[in-house]
Amino acid sequence: xPDMLRxxxxxxxxxxxxxxxxxxxxxxxxxxxxxxxxxxxxxLEKEYFDIVxxxxxxxxxxxxKVLEAARNENPDAKVIIITGxxxxxxxxxxxxxxxxxxxxxxxxxxxxxxxxxxxxTELRKxxx
Amino acid sequence: xxxKIWHKMIIGISVPSLIALIGGLFSYGYVRDVKDRQGFVMxxxxxxxxxxxxRRNEKNFLLHKDIEYFKxxxxxxxxxxxxxxxxxxxxxxxxxxNNFSQFREAIQIYSGIINDLYMxxxxxxxxxxxxxxxxxxxxxxxxVKKISRELSTSFIxxxxxxxxxxxLFRDKPSFNALDSAxxxxxxxxxxxxxxxxxxxxxxxxxEVYGKSDSLINDLQVKGEGLESITYKIAESERQKIxxxxxxxxxxxxxxxxxxxxxxxxxxxxxxxxxxxPIKRLADITRKISEGDLNLRAPLKEHDETYSLALSFNxxxxxxxxxxxxxxxxLELLHEKQIEAEKRAxxxxxxxxxxxxxxxxxxxxxxxxxxxxxxxxxLSRKEMEECIQDILTQTERAKHIVSDVLEFxxxxxxxxxxxxxxxxxxxxxxxxxxxxxxVNNITLKTDIxxxxxxxxxxxxxxxEVFVNIIVNAFxxxxxxxxxxxxxxxxxxxxxxxxxxxxxxxxxxxxELKNIFEPFFTTKPVGEGTGLGxxxxxxxxxxxxxxxxxQSRVGEGTTFTIRLPLYEEEVKSSNV
Numbered sequence: 001x002p003d004m005l006r007x008x009x010x011x012x013x014x015x016x017x018x019x020x021x022x023x024x025x026x027x028x029x030x031x032x033x034x035x036x037x038x039x040x041x042x043x044l045e046k047e048y049f050d051i052v053x054x055x056x057x058x059x060x061x062x063x064x065k066v067l068e069a070a071r072n073e074n075p076d077a078k079v080i081i082i083t084g085x086x087x088x089x090x091x092x093x094x095x096x097x098x099x100x101x102x103x104x105x106x107x108x109x110x111x112x113x114x115x116x117x118x119x120x121t122e123l124r125k126x127x128x
Numbered sequence: 129x130x131x132k133i134w135h136k137m138i139i140g141i142s143v144p145s146l147i148a149l150i151g152g153l154f155s156y157g158y159v160r161d162v163k164d165r166q167g168f169v170m171x172x173x174x175x176x177x178x179x180x181x182x183r184r185n186e187k188n189f190l191l192h193k194d195i196e197y198f199k200x201x202x203x204x205x206x207x208x209x210x211x212x213x214x215x216x217x218x219x220x221x222x223x224x225x226n227n228f229s230q231f232r233e234a235i236q237i238y239s240g241i242i243n244d245l246y247m248x249x250x251x252x253x254x255x256x257x258x259x260x261x262x263x264x265x266x267x268x269x270x271x272v273k274k275i276s277r278e279l280s281t282s283f284i285x286x287x288x289x290x291x292x293x294x295x296l297f298r299d300k301p302s303f304n305a306l307d308s309a310x311x312x313x314x315x316x317x318x319x320x321x322x323x324x325x326x327x328x329x330x331x332x333x334x335e336v337y338g339k340s341d342s343l344i345n346d347l348q349v350k351g352e353g354l355e356s357i358t359y360k361i362a363e364s365e366r367q368k369i370x371x372x373x374x375x376x377x378x379x380x381x382x383x384x385x386x387x388x389x390x391x392x393x394x395x396x397x398x399x400x401x402x403x404x405p406i407k408r409l410a411d412i413t414r415k416i417s418e419g420d421l422n423l424r425a426p427l428k429e430h431d432e433t434y435s436l437a438l439s440f441n442x443x444x445x446x447x448x449x450x451x452x453x454x455x456x457x458l459e460l461l462h463e464k465q466i467e468a469e470k471r472a473x474x475x476x477x478x479x480x481x482x483x484x485x486x487x488x489x490x491x492x493x494x495x496x497x498x499x500x501x502x503x504x505x506l507s508r509k510e511m512e513e514c515i516q517d518i519l520t521q522t523e524r525a526k527h528i529v530s531d532v533l534e535f536x537x538x539x540x541x542x543x544x545x546x547x548x549x550x551x552x553x554x555x556x557x558x559x560x561x562x563x564x565x566v567n568n569i570t571l572k573t574d575i576x577x578x579x580x581x582x583x584x585x586x587x588x589x590x591e592v593f594v595n596i597i598v599n600a601f602x603x604x605x606x607x608x609x610x611x612x613x614x615x616x617x618x619x620x621x622x623x624x625x626x627x628x629x630x631x632x633x634x635x636x637x638e639l640k641n642i643f644e645p646f647f648t649t650k651p652v653g654e655g656t657g658l659g660x661x662x663x664x665x666x667x668x669x670x671x672x673x674x675x676x677q678s679r680v681g682e683g684t685t686f687t688i689r690l691p692l693y694e695e696e697v698k699s700s701n702v
Contacts, residue, residue, distance in 0.1 A: 015491040015517055019498050026502075057483060084483040084490070106490035109497045 003127075005120060006048065009033045010040040010066055011055040011082065020053070023109060024116070037061030041069040049077055051119050053112070056083040056090055064094065071098045076126065078119035082107070132431045133402050140398025144391040151383025158376040165369045168223055171215065172362035175231075178208040179354045186242075186351055190344060193249050198242075205239050223361055231357045238350040245343045252340060255333045256295060262326035263288055269322050278316050287313075291330065298337050306330060405429040409437055419619030421448045466668060477532070484528050488521040495521075534662065544670075546693050547589070549582045549623055550575060550614060556593035557612065560601075564610065567601050574613035580623045581693035588666045595659050596627050596686050603631025603684060616692070622672075623692055628685040634678040642676065 007029045009017050017033030024031045032047075034040040037054070038061045044052070052070045056063035063081055070079050078100035083090055091102040100122070101115050131139075185201040212232065220228050269275050270284045287309050294302040310327050313320055405428075412425050421444060425437035495517045499506065506514070557571065564571055582589075600610055608630040615624050634642060643664040667674045672690040 013487050013491055015521070016494060019494040023498065023501075026505075084486040085479060105486040106493040109494070109501065 004028055004030050005050040005123065006030045007032075007051045007053065007116070008040060008043070008049040009053045010037055010058070010063070011035065012058045013055070016055070016082075020112070027113070029116075037063070037066050040066055044069050044073045048074060050123055051078050051080065051116060053080045053082065053116075056081055056094070057085070064097065067094060067097055067099055076123070078122060080112075080115055080119065133433075136398055136402050136431070140394055140401075143394050144387055147383060147386050147390065151379060151386075154379050155376050155383075158372050158379070162369050162372045162376075164222070165365050165372065168219065169362055169365040169369065171219065172223075172358055172365055174211070175208075176355070176358035176362060178204070178211060179351075179358050182208055182238075183351050183355065186347065189242075190347075198246050201242060202239075205235070205242065209235055209239075223365070227357060227361050227364075231354065234350055234353050234357060238347065238354060241343055241347045241350060245340065245347060248336065248340045248343055252333075252336050255329060255336050259291065259295075259326070259329040259333050262329045263291055266323060266326045275320065275322050276317050279313070279320070283309075283312075283316075294330075294333075298341070303334055405431060405433040409433055409440070413440065416444065419621065421451055462671070481528065481532055485525055488525040488528070491521040492518050492525075544583050544585055546581050547584045547586055549580045549584075549589075549625070549690065550578075552586060552589055553593055553612065553614065553625060556590050556597065559590070559594055560597050563598070563601065567604070568607040569601050569604060570609045572609060572611045574611070574615075576614060580614065580616065582623060582670070582690045583693050584670050584690065585666075589670070592663045592666050592688070593625075593627070595663050596688075599659065600627060600629035600631060600684070600686075603633070604629050605631070608683075621692055622689050625688045625690070626685055627688075628683060630683040633680040633682055633684055634676070635680055639676060639678060643674070 007024055009020050009024075009031060010033075011017055012035050014035055017035065021031045021033050032043065032049075034043065037058050040054070041061065044066075049070075052066065054063040054066040063083075067079050067081070070077050079098065081091065081094045081099045081102040082105060083094075083102060084105045091104070094102060100119050103111055103115060182201070182204045185197065185204045189197040189201045191197075212228075212235070215228075267281075267284050267288065270279055270281055287306075290302070290306040290309050294306045296302075310323075310330065313323050313327070317323070408429075409425055412423060416423050424441050424444065427434060427437055427441075429437070495514045499511070499514050553575070557573075597610065597612075601608070604610070611626070611628040613626040615626070616622065617624070643660050664674055667688055667690070670690055672688060674689075675687045676684060677687070678684040
C-alpha cells in the first residue's frame with residue numbers, strides 16, 4: 001500500500017511498545033517504538049509520523065513535551081495520549097494543547113484500535 | 129566584705145597614695161628639723177668666731193700688756209657674754225643646757241683670770257721700775273767707788289745686761305745667768321749691804337713673773353676650753369643634721385620600695401577583686417547562652433553586679449517562660465502539620481498507587497489480549513515471552529501493594545522506648561556487613577565511645593539505617609567508601625548521624641523530590657520509590673529530621689537528626 005500510515009509509540013514501559021508494535025504492524029501500519037521521550041522528539045525532528053501515541057508520565061521527558069514537539073514539527077499529525085492517572089484534568093489539558101484523543105491505562109486493544117481508526121479517517125479526509 | 133565596686137576602687141587607689149603621703153609628711157618633718165639644726169650650727173659657728181676674736185685680743189694683750197689692749201680684750205669678752213645671754217631658752221634647750229652652762233662658767237673664769245692678770249701686770253710694772261731704780265743706784269755707787277773696788281763697773285754693766293735679758297725673755301736660762309751673777313757678788317763681797325735692795329727686787333720680779341706665767345697658762349687653757357666647747361656644739365649639730373638626712377633618705381627609700389611593691393600588688397588585688405564577680409557572671413551567662421536556660425546567675429555579691437545578676441535572672445525567667453510556651457506551641461503546630469501532611473499525602477498516595485498499579489495491570493492486560501487475539505499466530509517462543517511478562521508484571525504489582533501496606537503501617541502508632549542509638553547503628557551496620565563485603569565497599573566509622581540515648585522504636589530506626597546504607601551501596605555499584613559518623617550539638621540536645629557514600633550522587637533537580645512517595649531514580653520495575661519516603665516519615669515520627677547533600681559523581685551524605693532522650697539531656701547539663 002503506497003499510503004501506509006506511520007505510527008510512533010512512546011512509553012517507558014517496554015511491554016506496551018512491544019505488544020502494540022506487533023499488533024499494529026499486522027494491521028498494515030509502519031510502527032516505531034521509543035521508551036525515552038527525548039529520543040522520540042529527536043526522531044520527530046527528522047522523520048514524518050502520521051500518528052503519535054505517547055504515555056503522559058515518563059521519567060526524563062513527559063508526554064506533554066512530546067505533544068508540543070509533535071505539534072511544532074508536524075501540525076497535521078494526530079497525537080494520542082495514554083495516561084496512567086485516573087484524573088481527567090491531565091487528559092483535558094492535553095486535549096486543549098492539541099491532542100487528538102486520550103486513552104486511560106489499563107486499556108483494551110479494541111479501544112486503541114478505535115482511536116487509531118478515528119485518527120486515520122480524519123487524516124484521510126484532510127488528504128482528500 | 130560587702131563592698132561596692134567603686135569602694136573597692138577607692139581603696140585600691142587610696143592605700144598607695146596614703147603610703148606616699150605618710151612618706152612625704154615624715155620627710156617634710158625631717159627637712160624642717162634639718163633647717164632648725166642648720167640655724168643651731170650657724171649659731172655655734174658665730175660663737176666660735178666670737179671666741180676666736182676674744183683669743184686674738186688675748187694674744188694682743190699678752191704681747192702689749194697695756195690698758196688699751198686690755199680694754200679691747202674686755203670689750204670682746206663682754207660682747208661674747210652678751211651674745212650668749214641673747215640666745216633663746218628654746219635654742220638653749222635644743223642644743224643642750226649642759227653645753228651652755230659649761231660655756232658660761234668657762235667665760236666667767238676666763239674673765240676673772242684676765243682681771244687678775246691685769247692686776248698682776250700693774251704689780252709687775254712697779255717691781256720692774258724698782259729693779260731698774262735699784263740697778264741704776266748700784267751702778268752709781270760702783271762708779272763713784274763707794275763700794276769695794278773689787279766690784280768693777282764692767283761687772284755691774286754685765287749684771288744690768290743680764291737683768292735686761294731676763295726682762296726681755298722672762299725665761300729660766302736668763303734668770304739662771306742673772307742669779308749666778310748675783311751669787312758672784314756674794315763671792316766678791318760677802319756682805320754687800322748696798323747690793324741687797326737690788327738683789328731682793330730681782331727675786332721679787334722673779335716671783336711676780338712666776339705668778340704671771342701661771343695666770344697666762346690658766347688663761348690659755350681656759351681660752352682653748354672655750355674654743356673646744358663651741359667646736360663641740362657645732363660638731364654635735366652637724367652630726368644631728370647628718371643623722372636627720374640619713375633618716376629622711378631611709379624613709380624616702382622605704383616609701384619608694386613600698387610604693388613599687390605594695391602599689392602594683394594592691395592595684396592587681398583590687399582589679400581581680402573587682403573583676404571576679406563580673407567574670408563569674410560572664411561565665412554563667414556564657415553557659416546560659418549555650419542553651420541551658422535552667423541555670424541562674426549567683427546572687428552572692430553585694431556590689432553593683434548584684435542588681436545586674438538579678439535583672440539577668442528576671443530576664444531569663446521571662447525568656448524561659450516564653451521559650452517553654454513557644455516549644456509547646458511548636459510541638460502542637462508540628463503535630464497539626466503532621467496530621468495535615470498525612471491527609472494530603474493520603475490523596476497523593478492513592479493517585480501514586482493508581483499510576484504505579486495501572487502500569488503492570490496495563491502490561492498484563494495488553495499481553496493477555498495479544499495472546500487471546502493471536503493465539504495461533506504466536507510462535508512458542510513468543511508465547512513463553514508473553515507468559516513470563518504476565519508473571520513479572522504480576523510480581524511487580526504484588527510488590528507495590530506490599531510497599532504501600534508497609535508505608536501505611538508507618539502511620540500507625542509506634543511503641544517508643546529509651547534506646548542506645550550508638551548500639552543500634554552498630555547493629556544496623558552488622559546487618560549489612562556481608563553485603564558491604566560482597567560489594568567491595570570500605571567502611572569508615574567515626575563513632576564516639578559514649579552512649580547516647582534517644583526515645584525511639586528499635587525496628588523502625590533499624591529499617592531507616594539499613595535502607596540508607598543499602599541505597600548508598602546501590603549508588604556506589606561495585607566499589608567505594610561508606611562513612612558513618614555520630615556527633616551531638618553544642619547544647620547536647622540532639623544527636624546527628626551522618627551516612628556518606630562515594631557513589632554517583634543525585635542531580636540537584638532531583639534532590640528536592642527524593643523523599644516523595646513513588647519517586648525513584650532506579651529503572652522501571654526495580655524500586656517503588658517508597659523507601660526514602662518511609663524513612664522520612666519514621667524520622668518525623670521520632671521528632672527528628674533527615675537532610676541530604678549530594679554532588680553528581682562525588683557522592684551523597686544523608687544526615688539524620690534525632691533529639692536526645694530527655695533524661696539524658698538533663699543529666700548531661702548538671
